[in-house]
Amino acid sequence: MIKAYAAFKEGGEIQPFEYEPGLLSTHDVEIAIEHCGICHSDLSMLHNEWGITQYPFVPGHEIIGTIAAKGAHVQNFQLGQRVGLGWHAGYCMICHSCMSGDHNLCAQAESTIVSRHGGFADRVRANAASIIALPDSINAQTAGPLFCGGITVFNPLLQFNIQPTARVAVIGIGGLGHIALQFLKAWGCQVTAFTSSDDKKKEALALGAHKVLNTRNPAELGAAKNQFDLILSTVNVKLDWNAYIATLRPKGRLHFLGVTLESLDINVFPLISNQCSVSGSPVGSPASLKTMLNFVEQHDIEPIVEIFRFDQINEALARLASGKAKYRIVLSNH
Template sequence: MIKAYAAFESGGKLQPFEYDPGPLGEHDVEIAIEHCGICHSDLSMLYNNWGITRYPFVPGHEIIGTIAAKGVHVNNLAVGQRVGLGWHSGYCMTCHNCMSGDHNLCAQSESTIVGRHGGFADKVRADAASVVALPDSLNAQSAGPLFCGGITVFNPLLQFDVPPTAKVAVIGIGGLGHIALQFLRAWGCRVTAFTSSDDKKKEALALGAHDVLDTKNPTELAAAANRFDLILTTVNVKLDWNAYIATLRPKGRLHFLGVPLESVDINVFPLIASQRSVSGSPVGSPTGIATMLRFAEQHKIEPIIEVFRFDQVNEALTRLASGKTKYRIVLSNQ
């Protein structure tokens, strides 16, 4: 039996819950969980904001643990090895995207917390193809958020071949943005943070930003016209997107990582006139995650976290919902 914490209704408090996972699949592994990050996607699923949640619902998709058991056809992982598991828990392994290395775009991919039980538990199961070994020198306690938030902001660097000479801005210095600043600075880019918070200016500079622009000041935005090659937006609120597009250089890109709660209102002419682009991306593939982990290891990058025990899960969710977290929350079994 697997011991977990589950909600039994939309927005319900998480309660102790046990379930029988059945026989271990031939291509699956069972992970003994040490730590599990909490993501805003867990909150969205808890409240069934996307209309796909099944109850009882066990959240958790930023998982760090060790292999407790493996299927007979699993040869790439060893019992006792420390690994991580993110948003995806399996792929079809036969479609064009999977065969091209873009597993994260597989239409038949399985999500760790959609239609199955996630990592707010003592153990979790997943297809071995979705599980990535954790480099020995990475901090296991803080590494969980890299498997969702981290790869979300790292993936565009790989997908768009962002050069180290690029001028890149980040909108929103929170759970995603604070990791993005660290990655971009280490990548070699000229990094700018957009923030409306005076308190976050010093934090953004400490995290790697070369410059900080006050989004409440229209003069600063106007002065940044035609400056950036890439803007990563991590927020879920409505902004004046046309003002940000005006800060892009010709062929620049506004890239969505956060999901705004309202429709995006964009004037097309500035896109056409300067050949600018608007795009978005999800988490990355297993190989992308592995590359990100090696990069984080090399440059000593890690998320800034607050730690709660697993039995404090409801307190942790309340803390996340408050918007006061600095900057990610991790549940720990240790």
């Protein structure tokens, strides 16, 4: 029996919940959970903002733990080995995307918290292909957010072959943005932070930004025209996207990582005249996750987190919803 925490209705309070997982599949592993990050996607799913949540709903997809059991065909992990699990808990392994190494684009990929129970629990199960070994030098208590928030901001650097000489800006200095600034600085880029809060200027500079622009000041945004090769948007609110597109250099890219539910209001002419792009991406493949962890090791990068006990889950969710968390929240079984 797996002991978990679940919501039983849309936006409901998280309560203790137990379920019988059944027999362990031959290609699956069971993880004894030590820590689990809370992502804004957990909140969105809790409130069924995407219309796909099934109740009882057990959130949690930034999981760090040890292998407690493994299926008969799992050869690449050992019992007791510390591992991480992110947004995806399995892939079809036969489609073109999987065979091309783009497992994160698999149309049949299984999400850790969609139609299955996630990591707000003492144990969780997933296909071994989606599990990544955690290097010993990486802090297990803070590593969980790397498996969703971290890979979300790291993936575009690989996908678009971002050069270390690139000028990159980040919109939003929060759960995603604070990791993006650290990655980009270590990548070698000239880094600018867009923020609507003067209070975050000093923090953004400490995290790796070379420059901070206040988006509430139209003059500052206007003065940034033709500056950036890439802009990463980590926010989930509607902004004046045309104003940001105006800050792109020729062949620049506005790339969405935060889920903005409102339609984009974008003028096409600036895209054509400067050959600019608008795009988005999900989390990365298992290979990209491993590359990110190697990068984190080499550059001593660590998410900044607040720690709560699992039995403080509702308090932790309220903290995340308030927007005051610095910068990710992790639940700990220790």
